[in-house]
Every structure is written in C-alpha cells, then in structure tokens.
Amino acid sequence: MNVPTPEEVQEAALYALIHRGHRGDTAYYAKACKGAAAVLELGCGYGRLLPSLSRVARRVTGIEAHAGLLAMAEVKRLSLPKATAKRVTLCQGDVTLALPEGPFDRIVWPYNGLFCLANREEKLAALRHAREVSTDEARLLFDVYVLDVDTEEAVIEDDFDYLISVLDEAGRLDVYEQNVESPGNVITANYRFERLGDVPTPPLQSSVRHHYLRPAELKPLLLESGWCLDEVYEDFRGTPTGDDPALFVAGARPQRSRVFSGPRKSPLPISTPPARKRP
Secondary structure, eight states: OOOOOHHHHHHHHHHHHHOOOOTTHHHHHHHHTTTOSOEEEESOTTTTTHHHHHHHSSOEEEEESOHHHHHHHHHHHHHSOHHHHTTEEEEEOOTTTOOOOOOEEEEEEOTTGGGGSSSHHHHHHHHHHHHHTEEEEEEEEEEEEOOOOOOSSOEEOSSOEEEEEEEETTEEEEEEEEEEEETTTEEEEEEEEEEOSSSOOOOEEEEEEEEOOOHHHHHHHHHHTTEEEEEEESSTTOOBOOSSOSEEEEEEEEOSSOOOOOOOOOOOEEEOOOOOOOO
C-alpha cells in the first residue's frame, strides 16, 4: 500500500463526507452476498460496505486505486472484530489492469463505480478481468445512475448550488456543487466545502468525474466481457424498471466460455488472511 500524500488524505476525507451510498444499498448487497465463499468489491473506497459484507461472506477482498481512500478502508478493517478482520483483504490497484486472484463467487461494484472509469474500453477491460477471477456460478452485482449526457460542447452550470451540510472533526461544513457536462457522455461534479466560524478559512474543493453509458449500452458491454445481464431494478427494493428510472441496479451471470484478456500480474495485498487451500 502506498502511503497517501496529505492531498490524498484530504481528498479521501472530503469524498467520504458526502458519498454515503444510496438508501438500502448496504442491505441489498449484504443479502446478495449472504453465504458467499469469496466476495470481491471493485472500488471499495473508504470501506463503506466492508462491515456488512464481512458479516455474511466467508472471505471479502476489496481493491481501490486511491491511496487515501484505501487507508481509510484499512482503518475500518482494523476496527472489525479480530476474527472478522482476518477474513478481509485489501489491495491497491487499477481494476482495468488486474484484479486479485480468485476465484470469487460474488463480485460487487456499488455506487456508480463502473462509471468512474474513463471510457468504454476501460469498463470492458475491468469487466473482463472480473470474469477471469470469477467462478462459473458467480454473480456480478452493480448499480449506476441513469443519465443521458449528449452534448457537443461543455455545459457548465453558472454557479455552485447548495447541496448539504456535514460535520467533520473541526465542525460544520456547507457543501456546494457545480456540474460540468462535456462531450463524450462525461459529467464532472465539482464540490466546494465552506466552513462557518469566527475565523474565515479558504474553501476546500474536490471533483469527481463520471463517464456515462445509456442503459441500452450496458447489455452489449456485459456480453462482450463475458457476462449475461439477467436482472434489472430501479431501486434496491427490487422494483421493476419504469419509464424514467434514476438508478440501474443490475445483476449478471457469467457466460460459460471465459473471456481472457491476456497475462496479468495481481496487485499486492496490504492485509492478507492465512493461506486457504482450494478444494
């Protein structure tokens, strides 16, 4: 694990303050992973799902590229009961290049993580790697926003709009958001954090970039990467998709013939449970 820089520590802390998941997603993924032998969470972030997943699965592995977020996830892992923490492995890596060694029977990619990748090619590479490390009976579970971004020129909102107020160790922060739409189905969310108090402090800023695909583009992407889409909901209660859903909550199963993308080298785990013999 790379030691995060002060900038990465701040980025991770700001991200965690306002990215708390969707209502019901923690319970949904925990239920889907109940009894699983091995769960892989792609883009595990600051470890938001680790406690719930580790309670229901025999082994949980999380991979995250951002050093600051991964450091927060490691703190959360160490806060688990000792026996549970030993069953959780964290590693730093790029999901488009390689994934930890499997096999996994559940692969979870929550909270718009698929759309954090820069383009379709990166999404395809990551999904192919996921298929490579999965069992033939595995389940791939993910959720993304449904947005139709179609612009030939950048569209920048005039100003930052108030989003939410949050608390950190130093007190209250008011958060403002500005969205920038760019050609190629890209939306960048810029955030400004303003602290109230007697002593003025410069606002903090962060950004999150997403590359979107339309729902109709996801099925062929999955097929090309070795997965078959077999369930879609508009929320985490299992509601069938309506005319104007805000979310695409999906499950997929492997195609029987694996799609390999060539030799790869697995990322180095930072916390590894005892060696486990394969049956």
